[in-house]
Amino acid sequence: MLTSQLSDIRSGSMSLATPSPAGAAWQRQAKLWSNLKEVCDLLRIQARVQNDDYQFQHMQFKAGQRIHTIGQPFDMLYIVNSGFLKTVMIDELGNEQVLGFPMKGDMFGIDGIHRKQYSTETVALTNCDVILVPFKIFSGLGRTNAELEAAIYAVMSRELVREQAMISTLGSLSAEARVARFLVFLSERFSDMGYSGTQFNLRMTRQEIGNYLGLTLETVSRTFSAFNAIGLISVDQRAIVIHDLQSLRTLRRLPPSRVRAKAADKKRAAGESAAAA
Amino acid sequence: MLTSQLSDIRSGSMSLATPSPAGAAWQRQAKLWSNLKEVCDLLRIQARVQNDDYQFQHMQFKAGQRIHTIGQPFDMLYIVNSGFLKTVMIDELGNEQVLGFPMKGDMFGIDGIHRKQYSTETVALTNCDVILVPFKIFSGLGRTNAELEAAIYAVMSRELVREQAMISTLGSLSAEARVARFLVFLSERFSDMGYSGTQFNLRMTRQEIGNYLGLTLETVSRTFSAFNAIGLISVDQRAIVIHDLQSLRTLRRLPPSRVRAKAADKKRAAGESAAAA
DNA sequence: CGAGGGTTTGAGTCGCATCAATATCTGTGG
DNA sequence: CCACAGATATTGATGCGACTCAAACCCTCG
Numbered sequence: 001m002l003t004s005q006l007s008d009i010r011s012g013s014m015s016l017a018t019p020s021p022a023g024a025a026w027q028r029q030a031k032l033w034s035n036l037k038e039v040c041d042l043l044r045i046q047a048r049v050q051n052d053d054y055q056f057q058h059m060q061f062k063a064g065q066r067i068h069t070i071g072q073p074f075d076m077l078y079i080v081n082s083g084f085l086k087t088v089m090i091d092e093l094g095n096e097q098v099l100g101f102p103m104k105g106d107m108f109g110i111d112g113i114h115r116k117q118y119s120t121e122t123v124a125l126t127n128c129d130v131i132l133v134p135f136k137i138f139s140g141l142g143r144t145n146a147e148l149e150a151a152i153y154a155v156m157s158r159e160l161v162r163e164q165a166m167i168s169t170l171g172s173l174s175a176e177a178r179v180a181r182f183l184v185f186l187s188e189r190f191s192d193m194g195y196s197g198t199q200f201n202l203r204m205t206r207q208e209i210g211n212y213l214g215l216t217l218e219t220v221s222r223t224f225s226a227f228n229a230i231g232l233i234s235v236d237q238r239a240i241v242i243h244d245l246q247s248l249r250t251l252r253r254l255p256p257s258r259v260r261a262k263a264a265d266k267k268r269a270a271g272e273s274a275a276a277a
Numbered sequence: 278m279l280t281s282q283l284s285d286i287r288s289g290s291m292s293l294a295t296p297s298p299a300g301a302a303w304q305r306q307a308k309l310w311s312n313l314k315e316v317c318d319l320l321r322i323q324a325r326v327q328n329d330d331y332q333f334q335h336m337q338f339k340a341g342q343r344i345h346t347i348g349q350p351f352d353m354l355y356i357v358n359s360g361f362l363k364t365v366m367i368d369e370l371g372n373e374q375v376l377g378f379p380m381k382g383d384m385f386g387i388d389g390i391h392r393k394q395y396s397t398e399t400v401a402l403t404n405c406d407v408i409l410v411p412f413k414i415f416s417g418l419g420r421t422n423a424e425l426e427a428a429i430y431a432v433m434s435r436e437l438v439r440e441q442a443m444i445s446t447l448g449s450l451s452a453e454a455r456v457a458r459f460l461v462f463l464s465e466r467f468s469d470m471g472y473s474g475t476q477f478n479l480r481m482t483r484q485e486i487g488n489y490l491g492l493t494l495e496t497v498s499r500t501f502s503a504f505n506a507i508g509l510i511s512v513d514q515r516a517i518v519i520h521d522l523q524s525l526r527t528l529r530r531l532p533p534s535r536v537r538a539k540a541a542d543k544k545r546a547a548g549e550s551a552a553a554a
Numbered sequence: 555c556g557a558g559g560g561t562t563t564g565a566g567t568c569g570c571a572t573c574a575a576t577a578t579c580t581g582t583g584g
Numbered sequence: 585c586c587a588c589a590g591a592t593a594t595t596g597a598t599g600c601g602a603c604t605c606a607a608a609c610c611c612t613c614g
Binding site for chain 2: 111112160
């Protein structure tokens with residue numbers, strides 16, 4: 001029964017969460033230019049703008065291609081119009097760290113402003129359509145339009161808050177809770193983009209997910225299997241069906257067997273002593 | 278011998294890394310206003326500004342006082358002029374997470390821009406002198422001065438990169454490596470501020486350090502003791518002396534005993550097979 | 555069809571958390 | 585000035601969760 005659900009997704013020639021009607025169409029239909037209003041809509045910021053002087057160029061990337069690299073001089077911000085990417089940092093010890101998976105409506109490249117060169121690299125996981133936003137021009141437009149300027153600050157602040165949430169996740173949650181959060185995050189993101197929030201295909205490997213969440217790929221795989229086993233989700237390779245989003249939202253650890261019993265004991269004991277006193 | 282070094286710090290009536298000559302003087306000598314140039318200098322941004330129209334107000338806080346709280350409407354950014362603080366986020370499950378320890382020259386409150394209310398709270402760990410920066414006014418000044426505006430973006434980007442580095446730390450490093458990094462970070466920060474980079478007093482508890490690094494307070498304590506035992510540092514309560522900064526910089530794990538041996542075996546085996554081929 | 559990357563699953567181990575006891579520091583009131 | 589309470593720090597014993605290593609399987613693509 002689980003298998004039948006999944007086969008619906010996987011066997012269908014049209015993949016879920018792919019905007020273009022047919023697979024290879026993305027390149028021919030590519031939109032080459034956007035005006036400021038379209039850019040703002042994509043970023044989900046409500047700036048009343050009428051300035052159509054500048055047209056922002058689109059650029060298409062194939063899966064595997066790099067949009068920017070570490071150390072490259074900074075002059076562009078990027079906005080995802082379609083497709084999926086990953087942003088990676090490499091620390092002084094050579095460790096790779098996945099920092100995020102930019103998708104439709106996300107801005108990336110902000111880290112480059114500070115030192116005038118990117119401190120991360122961003123790679124396309126699928127074929128992508130990305131809008132190029134020359135930083136000088138963007139901030140220049142902001143200077144003539146206070147509303148737009150506020151929106152730019154807001155987008156940067158939003159990124160900051162997202163990273164803070166990630167720090168909190170890595171600093172305090174168990175492996176299961178991290179994976180659960182990741183699934184909830186994806187679900188909400190897919191919903192926002194107008195796709196199904198309950199069934200979708202992962203665009204990244206277990207390795208990349210694990211790296212992102214501070215776990216090994218085996219732990220990610222095992223956790224998916226465990227969620228599958230208790231009916232929270234169905235997994236088959238990259239295909240995911242979410243059955244119980246609410247449980248995923250509140251999950252801290254898996255059915256802790258005797259831990260739960262112990263907690264119950266404690267609570268009971270507390271109740272007794274309170275009653276005795 | 279180790280003890281004697283530490284007693285130098287701890288017994289001295291004047292504490293290290295305290296700018297004001299005498300303990301209680303901070304309140305009387307408090308500087309009440311700063312102009313834009315002074316603010317920029319503090320933030321270590323080189324903006325050629327001559328606008329002295331606006332005077333930024335200072336405000337003094339005692340240890341334990343809250344500068345802003347979660348959910349409070351956002352209208353201010355803050356810059357630390359002196360003292361030490363901590364910034365904390367509380368996630369939906371009620372977990373506290375220390376996000377940083379703002380000190381002289383750091384800006385905080387940036388997270389509030391996005392939703393127009395702070396998503397974090399910041400508490401004084403010591404008595405502090407903080408500059409209040411009304412965001413509307415600050416960004417307004419930026420709009421008339423491109424150089425300043427670029428500097429504002431740069432400060433925000435700097436914060437973002439710092440958080441990214443923190444994610445990388447939490448995601449990939451062992452407990453020892455995290456603690457070592459933390460010490461290096463403090464050392465560099467104290468040096469920047471003009472204090473000794475090799476001996477200083479911690480302003481935060483083991484609990485706060487552990488929370489910040491995604492560890493328990495016991496692990497932090499044990500790791501300090503271990504570093505002490507192998508001569509990298511001397512610790513006594515909050516007093517720290519750094520003996521070998523370079524080792525702290527490159528440390529991944531503690532004297533790995535047989536792990537190191539195992540790695541050596543592997544390398545040897547690889548060398549042999551390569552030679553055989 | 556074979557090669558190679560990606561995924562699943564198992565067995566064993568280790569790092570860090572947890573629980574607990576003691577020691578030390580700080581401040582406060584008698 | 586001392587005594588005491590509460591917060592902070594150290595250290596030990598123990599257990600669990602996640603990593604490591606390894607083998608098999610699955611999917612894709614040339």
